[in-house]
Amino acid sequence: MARGRAGPPPHNAARAQARPQADVLAWWGGWNQTIKRVTLAGIVVVALTIVGAYLVAPSPAVRVVLPYDMFKAQLKNHNLASLTTVGARIEGVTCTSVKEPGTQRVATLFATTPPSYGDPELEALVEASPGCNGQVVSVNAQRVAFRWDFIPSATPLSTFSAVLAGFVIIAVATILSFPTEGKTPPHIPLQPLLTAFLTLVVAAFLFAVMTGIPPGGGDLLLPLAQGYAISWLLVFGILQTVVGIAWLMKHFDMEASALRAARWVVHVGVLVLGIAIAGAITQALYVLYPDRLVEDFAAWAFVSAVPLLGVPIGVRLNRGHPEKLLSDLTLPALGLVVAGLLGCTLLLGISEQQARDVYRILFSLMVGAQVVLAATVVLYEASLPIVPKQT
Numbered sequence: 032m033a034r035g036r037a038g039p040p041p042h043n044a045a046r047a048q049a050r051p052q053a054d055v056l057a058w059w060g061g062w063n064q065t066i067k068r069v070t071l072a073g074i075v076v077v078a079l080t081i082v083g084a085y086l087v088a089p090s091p092a093v094r095v096v097l098p099y100d101m102f103k104a105q106l107k108n109h110n111l112a113s114l115t116t117v118g119a120r121i122e123g124v125t126c127t128s129v130k131e132p133g134t135q136r137v138a139t140l141f142a143t144t145p146p147s148y149g150d151p152e153l154e155a156l157v158e159a160s161p162g163c164n165g166q167v168v169s170v171n172a173q174r175v176a177f178r179w180d181f182i183p184s185a186t187p188l189s190t191f192s193a194v195l196a197g198f199v200i201i202a203v204a205t206i207l208s209f210p211t212e213g214k215t216p217p218h219i220p221l222q223p224l225l226t227a228f229l230t231l232v233v234a235a236f237l238f239a240v241m242t243g244i245p246p247g248g249g250d251l252l253l254p255l256a257q258g259y260a261i262s263w264l265l266v267f268g269i270l271q272t273v274v275g276i277a278w279l280m281k282h283f284d285m286e287a288s289a290l291r292a293a294r295w296v297v298h299v300g301v302l303v304l305g306i307a308i309a310g311a312i313t314q315a316l317y318v319l320y321p322d323r324l325v326e327d328f329a330a331w332a333f334v335s336a337v338p339l340l341g342v343p344i345g346v347r348l349n350r351g352h353p354e355k356l357l358s359d360l361t362l363p364a365l366g367l368v369v370a371g372l373l374g375c376t377l378l379l380g381i382s383e384q385q386a387r388d389v390y391r392i393l394f395s396l397m398v399g400a401q402v403v404l405a406a407t408v409v410l411y412e413a414s415l416p417i418v419p420k421q422t
Contacts, residue, residue: 065348065413066359073406080402084395089319091252091387094122094140095131102143103156105129111162112139113169119245120144126163179314181258182246189238192265196231199224199272202279209283215416219354220278223271223411226364230268233368237261237375250318253378253386256393259311260375263400266304267367267407273297274411278357281416290418297415298342301408305338308404312397315390334401341405345412357414367407 097105105111105125114123122142130137145153162168203224206217238261244254277293285293313331320327378386386393 065356066363066410069406069409070363073403077399077402077406081395081399084398085391088391088394089316091319091390092140093136093138094142094384094387095129095134095136095138096384097129097141097143098132099143099145099150101129101132102141103153105141106156106160106168109161109163109165111160111168113162114157115171117250179310180246181254181311182241182244185238185241185244185258185261188262188265189235189242192231192235192238192268195269195272196228196235199228199231199275202275203228206279206282214284215278215282215354217282219357220275220282222275222357222361223278223364224275226361226368227268227271227275229365230264230271230368233372234261234265234268237264237372237379240379251383252315252318252390252393253381253383255311255315256386256390256397257375257378259308259397259400260371260378262308262311263404264368264371264375266308266404267364267371269300269304270297270407270411271364273300274357274415277415278354287419290416294415294418297412301338301342301412305404306335308338309335309401312394312401315394334398337398337401338405338408341408342412345409345415348409348413349415349417353414353417356410360410360414363410364407367403 102121110126110129112124112126114121120142121144122140125139125141128137128139129141157168157170160168203221206221206224241254241257241261273293273296277290277297280289280293309331312334313327316323316327316330
C-alpha cells in the first residue's frame with residue numbers, strides 16, 4: 032500500500048503564514064524612530080496636500096484636436112477668430128464650437144499639426160479668408176507671460192546629470208582608495224553617494240528619452256509634468272550627493288570649519304533646488320492665466336518654500352547618532368527612486384490631450400511630491416554629521 036507524504040502539521044503551517052507578517056513588524060520595529068515619525072507625519076501631510084491642491088488646481092479649458100484638412104475647412108468657412116503657431120503646431124480659437132472627430136469633445140479652442148512637407152498656400156489662405164463677422168484673423172495673438180520649453184533643456188540636463196554621476200564615482204573611488212584615513216567608517220559616506228549615483232543615472236537616462244520628443248514651444252502642459260518628475264529625481268540625486276560630500280569630509284577628519292561649510296552647502300543647495308524645481312509646477316499657471324502675474328508669482332513662492340521647511344526641522348532633529356539614521360535612509364531612498372522612475376515612465380507614455388484632461392490630478396500630485404521632497408530634506412538634514420562645538 033503506497034503511502035503519501037504527510038503535509039506539515041497545522042501549527043507549522045500557521046507559523047509559516049505568520050512569519051512574513053512577523054518579518055514586516057520586525058523590520059518596522061528596527062527602523063529608526065526619526066524615520067518613523069517623519070514618514071507617518073509625511074503620509075498625513077502629503078494626503079492633505081494632494082486633496083487641497085486638487086481643490087485649487089488649474090483646470091485647462093477643453094481643446095479639440097483637428098485634422099489639418101478640417102482646420103483648413105474651418106478657415107475657408109470663416110469660422111476662425113485667431114491662430115498661433117507654436118513650434119510644429121497650430122493652435123487657435125474658432126468663432127463657434129467645433130467637434131473633434133471620433134470623440135464627444137466640443138470646444139472653440141483647437142490644435143492641429145501641419146503636414147511635414149509644409150503648406151505653402153496657408154499664409155495666402157489666412158490673409159484671403161476673413162474670420163468672425165468678417166474681421167481679419169488674428170495671427171500669433173496668444174499671450175504667455177512666462178514661456179520655457181523643457182524639451183530643448185532636456186539635453187543639457189541629461190549631460191549635467193551624467194557628469195554629476197561621474198563626479199560621484201570619483202568620490203566613491205577616493206573613499207575606497209583610502210578606506211582607513213578617518214575615524215568614520217567608509218560605508219557611511221558610501222551609502223548616500225552610491226544611492227546618488229543610481230538616482231543621477233536614472234535622471235540622465237530619462238532626460239535623454241525626453242530629448243526625442245518634438246519641441247512644444249513652452250505652452251504644453253505634458254512636458255512640464257514630465258520635466259518636473261525627472262527634475263525631482265535630479266534634485267533628489269543632488270541632495271544625496273551634497274550629503275555624501277559632507278560625510279566624506281567627516282570621514283577624512285576635516286576641521287570643524289570645513290564640516291560647518293559642508294552643512295551650509297546642503298542648506299543653500301536645498302534653497303536653490305527648491306526654487307528651481309517649483310518652476311516646473313507653476314509655469315502651467317503662467318500659461319493658463321497670463322494676466323494673473325501676482326497670483327502666479329505667489330504660487331511659485333509658496334511651492335518653492337515647501338522643501339525649505341524641511342531645513343529647520345531637520346536641523347532640530349540632528350541629534351544623537353546621525354550615521355545610524357543615514358544608514359536607515361538607504362532603503363527608503365531607493366524606493367523613492369523606483370517610484371520616481373515608474374511615475375516618469377507613465378508620464379512619458381501619455382499624450383498632451385490626456386494630460387490636459389487629468390491635469391488637476393497631475394498638478395495636485397506634483398504639489399504632493401514637493402511635500403515628499405520636504406520630508407526627504409528633513410531626514411537628510413537630520414543625518415548630517417554633527418559639528419563639534421567650538422571651545
